[in-house]
Amino acid sequence: MVVIAQAPERNLIQLIDGHGRAVNEARLPSGDLMLAMYRKMLLGRRFDEQATILARQRRLAVYAASRGQEACQVGAAMALQAEDWLFPTYRDSVAIFARGVDPVEVLSYTRGFWHTGYDPYATRVAPQCSPLATHIPHAVGLAYAARLKGDALAVIVLLGDGATSEGDAHEAFNFAGVFQAPVVFFIQNNGYAISVPVSRQTHATSLSERARGYGMDGHTVDGNDITAVHAVLATALAAARQGQGPSVVEAITYRIEPHTNTDDASRYRSDEEVESWRRLDPVKRLETYLRSAGLLNDGLHDELMVEVEALAGEVRERMQQEPSLDPAELFEHVYASPTPPLLRQRAQLLDELRATGH
Amino acid sequence: MTMAGALNAALRDALREDPNVLVFGEDVGPLGGVFRITDGLTAEFGADRCFDTPLAEAGIVGTAVGMAMYGFRPVVELQFDAFAYPALEQIISHVAKMRNRTRGRVGLPMVIRVPYGGGIGSVEHHSESSEAYYVHTPGLKVVTPGTVEDAYALLRAAIDDPDPVVFFEPKRQYWSKAEVELQRGSSHDIGQARILRDGGTATVIAYGPTVATALEAADAAQAEGWQLEVVDLRTLSPLDTETLVSSVRRTGRAVVVHEAPISGGYGAELVAAIQRDCFYYLHAPVVRVTGFDIPYPPARMEHYYLPSVDRILAAVAESLADETQ
Numbered sequence: 001m002v003v004i005a006q007a008p009e010r011n012l013i014q015l016i017d018g019h020g021r022a023v024n025e026a027r028l029p030s031g032d033l034m035l036a037m038y039r040k041m042l043l044g045r046r047f048d049e050q051a052t053i054l055a056r057q058r059r060l061a062v063y064a065a066s067r068g069q070e071a072c073q074v075g076a077a078m079a080l081q082a083e084d085w086l087f088p089t090y091r092d093s094v095a096i097f098a099r100g101v102d103p104v105e106v107l108s109y110t111r112g113f114w115h116t117g118y119d120p121y122a123t124r125v126a127p128q129c130s131p132l133a134t135h136i137p138h139a140v141g142l143a144y145a146a147r148l149k150g151d152a153l154a155v156i157v158l159l160g161d162g163a164t165s166e167g168d169a170h171e172a173f174n175f176a177g178v179f180q181a182p183v184v185f186f187i188q189n190n191g192y193a194i195s196v197p198v199s200r201q202t203h204a205t206s207l208s209e210r211a212r213g214y215g216m217d218g219h220t221v222d223g224n225d226i227t228a229v230h231a232v233l234a235t236a237l238a239a240a241r242q243g244q245g246p247s248v249v250e251a252i253t254y255r256i257e258p259h260t261n262t263d264d265a266s267r268y269r270s271d272e273e274v275e276s277w278r279r280l281d282p283v284k285r286l287e288t289y290l291r292s293a294g295l296l297n298d299g300l301h302d303e304l305m306v307e308v309e310a311l312a313g314e315v316r317e318r319m320q321q322e323p324s325l326d327p328a329e330l331f332e333h334v335y336a337s338p339t340p341p342l343l344r345q346r347a348q349l350l351d352e353l354r355a356t357g358h
Numbered sequence: 359m360t361m362a363g364a365l366n367a368a369l370r371d372a373l374r375e376d377p378n379v380l381v382f383g384e385d386v387g388p389l390g391g392v393f394r395i396t397d398g399l400t401a402e403f404g405a406d407r408c409f410d411t412p413l414a415e416a417g418i419v420g421t422a423v424g425m426a427m428y429g430f431r432p433v434v435e436l437q438f439d440a441f442a443y444p445a446l447e448q449i450i451s452h453v454a455k456m457r458n459r460t461r462g463r464v465g466l467p468m469v470i471r472v473p474y475g476g477g478i479g480s481v482e483h484h485s486e487s488s489e490a491y492y493v494h495t496p497g498l499k500v501v502t503p504g505t506v507e508d509a510y511a512l513l514r515a516a517i518d519d520p521d522p523v524v525f526f527e528p529k530r531q532y533w534s535k536a537e538v539e540l541q542r543g544s545s546h547d548i549g550q551a552r553i554l555r556d557g558g559t560a561t562v563i564a565y566g567p568t569v570a571t572a573l574e575a576a577d578a579a580q581a582e583g584w585q586l587e588v589v590d591l592r593t594l595s596p597l598d599t600e601t602l603v604s605s606v607r608r609t610g611r612a613v614v615v616h617e618a619p620i621s622g623g624y625g626a627e628l629v630a631a632i633q634r635d636c637f638y639y640l641h642a643p644v645v646r647v648t649g650f651d652i653p654y655p656p657a658r659m660e661h662y663y664l665p666s667v668d669r670i671l672a673a674v675a676e677s678l679a680d681e682t683q
Contacts, residue, residue, distance in 0.1 A: 114461045115458070115459040115460075115461075116459050116460045116461065116463075119460075119463050120427075120460055120463060120464050121463065121464070126427070127456075127459050127460055127464075131447065131451050134420065134447060134448060134451060134452060135452075136420070137416065137417050137419075137420025137421050137423070137424065137448070138420055138421075138423045138424040138427065138452065139424060140417075140420075140421055140424060141420065141421035141422060141423055141424020141425040141426075141427070141428075142424035142425065142427050142428045143424070144421065144424070144425065145424060145425040145427075145428035145429070145430050146428060148380075148406055148430075149428070149429070167416060167444075168416050168417070168420060168447075168448075171412070171414040171416055171417030171420070172417060172420065172421075174412050174414065174417065175411065175412055175414070175417045175421050178411075178412055332462060333457050333458045333460075333461055333462035334457065334458055334496050334497050335457070335497070335499070335520075335521045336457070336465055336520035336521055339549065339596035340549070340596055340598075340599070340600075341596050341597065341599075342596075
């Protein structure tokens, strides 16, 4: 029996249990969809590992890994339809990648060349947000805007357990309820906000039960079971699209890695605790099920691993290439067109560079 | 026509001309706003175009960000200067930076209306001049009308602007009247100051609520034989240095007026611009007439704090002191 850091007795929505056994066979998605989930989790995990290494090599300023949370990251991305929007945080690089955004463009965020590397309109992914919870009202506003324009789309906004303590999260929940915005608040409860455990964020027994206070439905799902995460989010998104309003989905999961590559998680949690969660690994869990159901064999697995390594190689290689930087561009995107003070300051910088032979 | 009426007309005309313009905030719906600036808009345009929100300023601005991302042009009201502070994080970290964060891909055409300034005999947190916080934030445009005519024209310009505009309304002037024709035009572009009164003795630089005080001072100054030139900045960011500098070069003397506390205030920025570009034209040090470095005073003592006609005249006299020596 594994020891779970958070109350293990809670009633989690689950389709495949921690041993990889189907709990509710009838509700499982098709074999093809489960294989697609497995493939994306493998790719996502390898991308995440590669990004962590790049951060260690100082090719990224920092990287917030999401290993152990692949069921949430990939499950959320795959629950979205093409016209839907995703509002991610700094820890959701794998979700953005799983949504189909170019991996090197995703990494621009901490690479230091420009804050957001991808086009939010082309990808329907908002910029990754560093301040906690401030992107949540943006998601509500966009969702409500789509509803006002008569567009049947829905929005997933990702947040962590820590972010639920921020005022902006509360305000966003409340606005969404009042305006019946088609948005799903997906809380990845991974146990810690950097070092602070969930017990310091709330005295409530779950984060999803907060939904009731805003007139929304709330569900808690096993965050390491991608089939459950995907099913619950897809249902919530469909309801939102159909005008049935917003909802909260809390996923119980665990951040296997430290907060970022600069954090020392041993200062606030035990190896035993981390180990207990490794045994609940979301990728391994689905793999166990797929093998037992005859949907996955060594041959197919090896094929997937070739693709996974090719991705890592491509990311490594492309990250070696240094894009050219234009210091004049610093003044380009402050306003739609540079103001007179910015034109003067740009000239000053360019003169300075010319004078020093740059 | 009052300034409140001009602002209401600007919102009404913008709502009529552009289906993407939305007005929302606290009490802006059926009530028409606590200052009645949105009076009648919900009745005319419906509750999808002008609506009340929950009482949460960060939520109002944050929601507006998402709506602007999706193609609307939100015009939000934050009820009072000091009640806008809960929205500062949204404004500084997102409203101002979204275009930059996305390398120019996502602009936020939105207007944040803030009734500001004192002189209305109100209770604490209702009379502050918070412009410096916003001016210090790259990515925002900061506009404040000093006249009825500009209230209409500048609000229309702000709503049309592709960038976020913090629009400070001098609430003390809401009921000031003027015979004006409401119109728009290039002379009302954002980023343009305006010389409201020509004069050669000294330049008085004012904005928002102190424009009326500066004009009054110019009238009173005639008794002393002084012809004061009054510059209404209209836009605080980006600053129209050209108009400012050309005036001060002509007069050689400058008095800067604002209600906000003196230290770190916007006046310091003006003085810096003047000393850099007018140093060799100045006959005297630039003088600031501002609030004191104290929290905004209780209503019965605010007259000690606010820039007055007498204080502006005393500053002009100080600037002219070299002539009398």
